[in-house]
Amino acid sequence: NTITSCCCFRFPRMMAGxxxxxxxxxxxxxxxxxxxxxxxxxxxxxxxxxxxxxMYAVESACKSPFYFTLKDNVSPVSSGTSNAWPFLAQGGYAxxxxxxxxxxxxxxxxxxxxxxxxxAMVPGIQVVKLLSYIPDxxxxxxxxxxxxxxxxxxxxxxNKLEGLLRENQQDIQLCTYTEEEGxxxxxxxxxxxxxxxxxxxxxxxxxxxxxxxxxxxxxxSAVYSSLQDVxxxxxxxxxxxxxxxxxxxxxxxxxxxxxxxxxxxxxxGLDATxxxxxxxxxxxxxxxxxxxxxxxxxSRWRKTFDDETSLIKRAxxxxxxxxxxxxxxxxxEVSPVIVDRFWHSTAAYAIATEIGGNIQNLxxxxxxxxxxxxxxxxxxxxxxxxxxxxxxxxxxxxxxxxETQEEKELEANxxxxxxxxxxxxxxxxxxxxxxxxxxxxxxxxxxxxSIIKRHCDI
Ligand SMILES: Nc1ncnc2c1ncn2[C@@H]1O[C@H](COP(=O)(O)OP(=O)(O)OP(=O)(O)O)[C@@H](O)[C@H]1O
Ligand SMILES: Nc1ccn([C@@H]2O[C@H](COP(=O)(O)O)[C@@H](O)[C@H]2O)c(=O)n1
Numbered sequence: 001n002t003i004t005s006c007c008c009f010r011f012p013r014m015m016a017g018x019x020x021x022x023x024x025x026x027x028x029x030x031x032x033x034x035x036x037x038x039x040x041x042x043x044x045x046x047x048x049x050x051x052x053x054x055m056y057a058v059e060s061a062c063k064s065p066f067y068f069t070l071k072d073n074v075s076p077v078s079s080g081t082s083n084a085w086p087f088l089a090q091g092g093y094a095x096x097x098x099x100x101x102x103x104x105x106x107x108x109x110x111x112x113x114x115x116x117x118x119x120a121m122v123p124g125i126q127v128v129k130l131l132s133y134i135p136d137x138x139x140x141x142x143x144x145x146x147x148x149x150x151x152x153x154x155x156x157x158x159n160k161l162e163g164l165l166r167e168n169q170q171d172i173q174l175c176t177y178t179e180e181e182g183x184x185x186x187x188x189x190x191x192x193x194x195x196x197x198x199x200x201x202x203x204x205x206x207x208x209x210x211x212x213x214x215x216x217x218x219x220x221s222a223v224y225s226s227l228q229d230v231x232x233x234x235x236x237x238x239x240x241x242x243x244x245x246x247x248x249x250x251x252x253x254x255x256x257x258x259x260x261x262x263x264x265x266x267x268x269g270l271d272a273t274x275x276x277x278x279x280x281x282x283x284x285x286x287x288x289x290x291x292x293x294x295x296x297x298x299s300r301w302r303k304t305f306d307d308e309t310s311l312i313k314r315a316x317x318x319x320x321x322x323x324x325x326x327x328x329x330x331x332x333e334v335s336p337v338i339v340d341r342f343w344h345s346t347a348a349y350a351i352a353t354e355i356g357g358n359i360q361n362l363x364x365x366x367x368x369x370x371x372x373x374x375x376x377x378x379x380x381x382x383x384x385x386x387x388x389x390x391x392x393x394x395x396x397x398x399x400x401x402x403e404t405q406e407e408k409e410l411e412a413n414x415x416x417x418x419x420x421x422x423x424x425x426x427x428x429x430x431x432x433x434x435x436x437x438x439x440x441x442x443x444x445x446x447x448x449x450s451i452i453k454r455h456c457d458i
Pocket of ligand 1: 271272277437
């Protein structure tokens with residue numbers, strides 16, 4: 001950046017009036033371009049190699065992550081190190097695949113497609129999320145990937161992984177882990193004409209940091225904290241997703257819209273907790289305007305973004321709240337506004353999807369991911385509807401609509417539901433007022449109206 005700014009701004013000013021100015025400028029430009037290319041190549045090459053302090057974190061379904069690092073990285077007195085590898089029991093193998101490209105949209109899309117490919121590769125293998133990073137530069141060094149657990153040592157798996165490496169040799173790093181007499185070795189593979197084992201290093205299990213890197217990377221990769229963050233991801237996405245370009249054109253990038261004098265009330269909750277039923281009734285009772293996020297103006301692209309990586313999908317939903325805020329602001333000048341889902345839905349689902357395992361793995365209370373973005377119109381009241389799992393599933397079945405993939409997952413995965421609801425409960429500024437929506441429609445409406453009266457000037 002410094003070189004470019006010097007070339008484009010400072011240098012021309014210094015040279016103004018000089019006859020050779022255009023030639024010098026061109027030479028400087030070409031030189032700068034070649035230097036930048038060399039830098040990019042060096043950075044990419046550095047990514048392909050091991051860095052001594054590199055740490056790996058493996059997501060675990062029911063516990064905190066499993067961490068390991070190169071043995072050279074661990075001081076002999078460092079506590080908590082052990083080499084009990086849960087994955088390598090009985091002569092099994094494990095492989096790690098990390099995406100090394102630094103372009104985040106490209107990296108996220110490659111990771112998603114690799115995840116799909118790996119899961120379908122060989123029956124019986126297990127694929128879990130893995131992060132590789134350097135502790136004092138987590139965001140700058142982060143590489144996402146997978147640990148592939150092959151307890152039965154399938155012969156064709158290694159060939160298939162080599163195929164993947166060959167196809168994506170500039171963008172991924174492949175390592176294999178084997179255990180020999182209680183010591184675990186990491187072999188790094190590289191394409192050099194053919195796929196070759198480049199080097200072998202001993203790795204050891206170590207204690208990990210709190211909060212875990214899976215929590216630390218949530219902000220900016222699934223939970224956004226400003227419109228600028230969202231736009232930067234969508235602008236990068238627009239190079240490969242035409243719908244992102246169209247979406248950006250819908251965004252009015254003027255000032256932050258200000259709420260009118262009437263109250264804005266958001267209704268949140270898991271699917272089939274009764275949000276649509278309640279919001280329709282509130283609309284009638286309060287003579288309110290009913291809006292939803294995503295708003296109709298951008299919902300035609302929802303399916304495209306639902307099929308995208310978390311980074312891009314969540315950017316779509318985050319943006320949809322900013323787009324909805326413009327309508328909410330206008331409507332609240334003339335009547336109360338009821339909003340069916342808003343920011344809390346975007347954040348709660350993103351957190352619960354990204355954080356594997358159980359509720360204990362969620363970011364602690366008051367974490368930054370639970371905070372309302374400062375540049376987003378703030379509602380006066382957020383109500384969270386909760387019902388028991390049995391009742392909710394009963395309502396889904398009775399409703400008889402076709403379920404989305406996410407709804408199917410929600411139905412199948414009780415832990416996921418609990419994490420979404422707990423994330424909702426941890427939201428702050430504004431937090432949620434929780435209503436038991438398991439009662440009759442009339443009782444839920446009555447209870448909600450009395451809470452609205454208490455909190456808002458209605
Ligand atoms: N209090 C209630 N008691 C019994 N059934 C209810 C109640 N509220 C809503 N229902 C029924 O439960 C089903 C789901 O309700 P609704 O569509 O309002 O939920 P929702 O939260 O908007 O769902 P989604 O988020 O999936 O759109 C509907 O068939 C609705 O008629
Ligand atoms: N503001 C929002 C609204 C929705 N989502 C995502 O959509 C899913 C549910 O939408 P329904 O139309 O079925 O209510 C929800 O699970 C979120 O993933 C969002 O992120 N932000």
